[in-house]
Amino acid sequence: MYAPTTTSELRRDAYPLLQHLCAPVPMHARRKVGIVYPTDLASLQAAVAIARAQLGVPVLIGPREPIEALARTSSLELAAIEIEDTADDPRIAATHACTLAKEKRVDILMKGGLHTDELMHAVLERDGGLRTRQRVSHTFAIELPGSDALLLLSDCAVNIQPDLATKRSIIENAMTVARAAGVAEPRIGILSATESVLPGMQSTLDAAALRTMAARGQIRGARLDGPLALDNAVSPRSAQAKKIISDVAGHADVLIMPNLEAGNILYKSLIYFGGADCAGIVIGARVPVALTSRAESLLSRVASVALGLRTLGITASDG
Amino acid sequence: MYAPTTTSELRRDAYPLLQHLCAPVPMHARRKVGIVYPTDLASLQAAVAIARAQLGVPVLIGPREPIEALARTSSLELAAIEIEDTADDPRIAATHACTLAKEKRVDILMKGGLHTDELMHAVLERDGGLRTRQRVSHTFAIELPGSDALLLLSDCAVNIQPDLATKRSIIENAMTVARAAGVAEPRIGILSATESVLPGMQSTLDAAALRTMAARGQIRGARLDGPLALDNAVSPRSAQAKKIISDVAGHADVLIMPNLEAGNILYKSLIYFGGADCAGIVIGARVPVALTSRAESLLSRVASVALGLRTLGITASDG
Numbered sequence: 001m002y003a004p005t006t007t008s009e010l011r012r013d014a015y016p017l018l019q020h021l022c023a024p025v026p027m028h029a030r031r032k033v034g035i036v037y038p039t040d041l042a043s044l045q046a047a048v049a050i051a052r053a054q055l056g057v058p059v060l061i062g063p064r065e066p067i068e069a070l071a072r073t074s075s076l077e078l079a080a081i082e083i084e085d086t087a088d089d090p091r092i093a094a095t096h097a098c099t100l101a102k103e104k105r106v107d108i109l110m111k112g113g114l115h116t117d118e119l120m121h122a123v124l125e126r127d128g129g130l131r132t133r134q135r136v137s138h139t140f141a142i143e144l145p146g147s148d149a150l151l152l153l154s155d156c157a158v159n160i161q162p163d164l165a166t167k168r169s170i171i172e173n174a175m176t177v178a179r180a181a182g183v184a185e186p187r188i189g190i191l192s193a194t195e196s197v198l199p200g201m202q203s204t205l206d207a208a209a210l211r212t213m214a215a216r217g218q219i220r221g222a223r224l225d226g227p228l229a230l231d232n233a234v235s236p237r238s239a240q241a242k243k244i245i246s247d248v249a250g251h252a253d254v255l256i257m258p259n260l261e262a263g264n265i266l267y268k269s270l271i272y273f274g275g276a277d278c279a280g281i282v283i284g285a286r287v288p289v290a291l292t293s294r295a296e297s298l299l300s301r302v303a304s305v306a307l308g309l310r311t312l313g314i315t316a317s318d319g
Numbered sequence: 320m321y322a323p324t325t326t327s328e329l330r331r332d333a334y335p336l337l338q339h340l341c342a343p344v345p346m347h348a349r350r351k352v353g354i355v356y357p358t359d360l361a362s363l364q365a366a367v368a369i370a371r372a373q374l375g376v377p378v379l380i381g382p383r384e385p386i387e388a389l390a391r392t393s394s395l396e397l398a399a400i401e402i403e404d405t406a407d408d409p410r411i412a413a414t415h416a417c418t419l420a421k422e423k424r425v426d427i428l429m430k431g432g433l434h435t436d437e438l439m440h441a442v443l444e445r446d447g448g449l450r451t452r453q454r455v456s457h458t459f460a461i462e463l464p465g466s467d468a469l470l471l472l473s474d475c476a477v478n479i480q481p482d483l484a485t486k487r488s489i490i491e492n493a494m495t496v497a498r499a500a501g502v503a504e505p506r507i508g509i510l511s512a513t514e515s516v517l518p519g520m521q522s523t524l525d526a527a528a529l530r531t532m533a534a535r536g537q538i539r540g541a542r543l544d545g546p547l548a549l550d551n552a553v554s555p556r557s558a559q560a561k562k563i564i565s566d567v568a569g570h571a572d573v574l575i576m577p578n579l580e581a582g583n584i585l586y587k588s589l590i591y592f593g594g595a596d597c598a599g600i601v602i603g604a605r606v607p608v609a610l611t612s613r614a615e616s617l618l619s620r621v622a623s624v625a626l627g628l629r630t631l632g633i634t635a636s637d638g
Contacts, residue, residue: 144592156512160520193475193583201479203580230587231614241613261522262581264512266588268549273463273593294560295550 015277017143017150018303021181021310024054028309031056034084034106034287037093038062040113042294044076046301051081055306059106061097063088090114094122098130101287108308110290110301120158123285135159135169136284138291139177140267141307144276150181151234151270152254156263157291158282164206167256171210171219173283174254180310189233189252190226191262195244197227203258210256223247226256230266279303283311334596336462336469337622340500340629343373347628350375353403353425353606356412357381359432361613363395365620370400374625378425380416382407409433413441417449420606427627429609429620439477442604454478454488455603457610458496459586460626463595469500470553470589471573475582476610477601483525486575490529490538492602493573499629508552508571509545510581514563516546522577529575542566545575549585598622602630 033056035047044067047058060067060078064085071078084100086093094114100106111119123130138157141150154174159166171188178186190207197204207226214224225248231238232249239250257263270276277300282289288308292301352375354366363386366377379386379397383404390397403419405412413433419425430438442449457476460469473493478485490507497505509526516523526545533543544567550557551568558569576582589595596619601608607627611620 160512160517191580191584193479193580198479201579230584231591235591238614257584258580259578260520261510261512261577262584265510265549265576265581265585269585269588270592272550272554273589273595276592295557 014145015143015299017147018141018277018279018299021141021279021303021306022053022055022299025310028056028312029054031107031309031312032105033058033305033309034061034097034100034109035059036061036097036109036112036119037090037114038112039066039070040294041070041074042296042298042301043110043112044071044074044078045298046110046292046305047081048076048078049298049302050305053302055302056108056309058082059084059100061100061106062086062093062112090118091122094119095125095128098122098125098128101130106287107312108288108290108305110305111292116157116291116293119289119291120282123282123289130285130287132284132286134173134284135166136282137166137170137173138280138282139174140278140280141177141181141303142267142270142276142278144270144274149253150183152178152181152183152186153263153267154254154256155260156257156267157260157280160260162259164209167206167210168213168219169284171222171224171256174256175222176283176311176314177281177307178254179314180307183253185223186254187248187252188222188224188254188256189228189248190224190256191230191233192227192258193229195228195232195242195249203227206258225249225252228252230255279307281308281311283308288312333464334462334618336466337460337596337598337618340460340598340622340625341372341374341618344629347375347631348373350426350628350631351424352377352624352628353380353416353419353428354378355380355416355428355431355438356409356433357431358385358389359613360389360393361615361617361620362429362431363390363393363397364617365429365611365624366400367395367397368617368621369624372621374621375427375628377401378403378419380419380425381405381412381431409437410441413438414444414447417441417444417447420449425606426631427607427609427624429624430611435476435610435612438608438610439601442601442608449604449606451603451605453492453603454485455601456485456489456492457599457601458493459597459599460496460500460622461586461589461595461597463589463593468572469502471497471500471502471505472582472586473573473575474579475576475586476579476599479579481578483528486525486529487532487538488603490541490543490575493575494541495602495630495633496600496626497573498633499626502572504542505573506567506571507541507543507573507575508547508567509543509575510549510552511546511577512548514547514551514561522546525577544568544571547571549574598626600627600630602627607631
C-alpha cells in the first residue's frame with residue numbers, strides 16, 4: 001500500500017507560512033467569527049484557538065445544550081465564548097448564521113459539524129442568502145514543505161464546470177485572496193493539460209481568452225498566462241524546455257483550475273503525496289466563508305479564518 | 320519559489336518497482352521495438368539501453384543520416400541497431416512506423432523526437448492507421464518513493480472528455496496494463512471531486528453508472544468503486560472517516576480520471592511534488608505505443624517499453 005503522509009503526521013512546526021497567517025491583526029481583533037453548527041470537537045477546538053490567539057471573537061451558532069455537553073466531556077473551556085442558541089438542526093443553524101451575517105453581527109463564517117452543501121445552500125439562497133453582484137468562489141492557499149511562498153489554487157471546491165465569465169470571477173477573487181495572503185503581485189497560471197491551444201480542449205480555449213482579456217485590460221492588475229500544464233507553470237526548467245516565454249511560466253503562484261475535479265484532485269494530491277497543509281476561503285458573498293473539512297488540521301482551520309479576515313479590507317463584497 | 324523535486328534529481332536507485340518492470344522477459348527478447356523518428360538524444364539512448372538490457376530489438380524508424388550523425392557526436396554505438404530509413408519528416412516516419420506495425424515487422428512503437436499529436440494522428444488514421452475495434456487509451460504506472468506497489472492512472476494523455484462508453488474502455492485497458500504491471504486483481508477507484516453522487520457533477524454520475532455496470536457483470540473481473548475523492552481512494556483513514564465501505568476505498572491501485580486535465584495535472588503533481596517517476600503506454604491500437612515526453616527520464620522511457628511489451632500476451636488487439 002501507499003503510505004500517504006497526512007497533515008497530522010507531519011505537524012510539528014512544519015508550516016511557518018500558514019502559522020504566519022495566524023498572527024493576530026489588531027484591526028481584526030474585535031471581528032466576530034461565526035462558527036456554524038459547532039457540534040464537533042474540531043470546530044470547538046478552533047473556536048478556543050481563535051479566541052486564545054486574539055484573531056477574532058468566536059460566536060458559536062448552534063444548539064447550546066449539545067455544544068456545552070461536548071465541551072464538558074472534552075475539557076474545553078467555553079465560559080468566555082458567546083453562544084447564539086438555535087434548534088439542533090444544521091440547516092436552521094446555517095440560515096440563522098446568514099441572518100447574523102446580513103445584520104453585520106458576524107464578520108466571517110466558519111463551517112462546523114455540518115455538510116458543505118448545507119452551509120453553501122444557505123449562503124447562496126436567492127432570498128435569505130448572502131449573494132452579492134460578485135460570483136462566489138473558493139481559493140486554497142497551500143504550503144508545501146520547504147517552499148518559501150504559498151501556492152494558491154482556485155476553484156477546488158465551489159464551481160463545478162466554470163464557464164469563461166465564471167473563470168474571470170474566479171481569477172479576480174483569487175487575486176484578492178493572494179493579496180490577503182501577502183502575495184502582492186500574483187503571477188497567475190491558467191492550467192490545462194497542455195500549453196498548446198487545442199480546438200478540442202475547451203479549457204485551453206478559455207485560457208487563451210483569459211490571457212487575451214488580461215492583455216486588453218479586461219482583467220486588471222494581473223500577470224497572467226495560459227494555457228499552461230502544471231509542470232511548465234511551476235517549474236522554470238519545464239517552462240524553458242517548452243520555450244514558453246512569460247513572467248508567469250515556471251513561476252506561477254496562483255493556479256486557476258480547468259474544472260472542479262482537477263482542482264480537488266490536485267489539492268488532495270499536494271496534501272496526501274506532497275506533505276502540504278492549506279488554508280481555504282470562499283469569497284464573493286457578503287462575508288467570507290471558511291469551508292474546512294473534517295480531515296483538516298487545527299492549523300488549517302485557524303489559518304482559513306485568519307485568511308478570510310485578511311480579505312476583509314480588500315474585497316468590496318457588500319453587493 | 321517552490322523547489323519541485325524532479326525525477327532526474329531523485330534518480331539514483333530510487334525506483335525499484337519501475338526497474339523491476341525492466342527485467343528482461345525471455346519470450347519478448349526477440350520482439351521488435353519501433354522507435355519513431357529518433358532524432359533526439361533521449362530516444363537514441365533508450366534504444367541502446369533496450370538493446371543492452373535484452374528487453375527487445377530496437378528498430379530506428381527515421382532518417383538515417385541525421386540519426387547516425389547524432390550518434391557519432393554523442394559517442395553512442397549504433398552499429399548493431401537496425402535503421403529503417405525514411406525521409407526527414409516526422410509525419411512520414413510516423414506513417415511508415417504504422418505500416419511496419421500493420422505488417423507485424425515491429426511489435427510495439429515508442430515515440431522519438433516528434434510531437435505526440437504527430438504520432439497519434441498516424442496511429443488513429445481511419446485508413447492507414449492502427450485502429451482496432453477497441454478504443455485507444457493511455458495508462459500511467461506511477462512509482463511513488465517508498466511505496467510498495469505501482470499506482471495506475473488513466474486517462475492522462477489521450478481521451479480529453481471521455482463519455483461513459485469511453486470510460487468503460489479506459490477501465491478495461493487499464494486492467495490489462497495493471498495485469499502487465501503485476502497487479503493481478505486491480506482495485507479500481509473512479510475519481511471525482513467527492514464520494515457523493517451530485518446531479519450537477521457529470522463525473523459522479525458516470526462513476527455511479529460504472530460502479531453499477533461492474534455489479535451487473537457488464538465490466539468483468541474488476542473490483543471497482545466510485546465516485547471517490549482522491550483522499551478516500553488512497554487513504555484508508557479518509558475512507559473510514561467518510562464511512563465508505565468497499566474493498567476499493569482507501570486501497571485503490573488504479574485511478575480512473577474524470578477528464579484529461581485532472582489526469583494530466585495529477586500525474587504531473589505526483590512527479591513534481593511527490594518525487595514520483597512513471598511508465599506509460601497507449602493500448603487499444605494494433606500495437607502498444609509508448610508516448611514518453613521530452614522531460615522524462617531514461618528509466619521512464621525504458622520502463623514504458625517494458626510495460627508495453629508485457630501487455631502483449633494479455634491484450635487481444637488485432638481487431
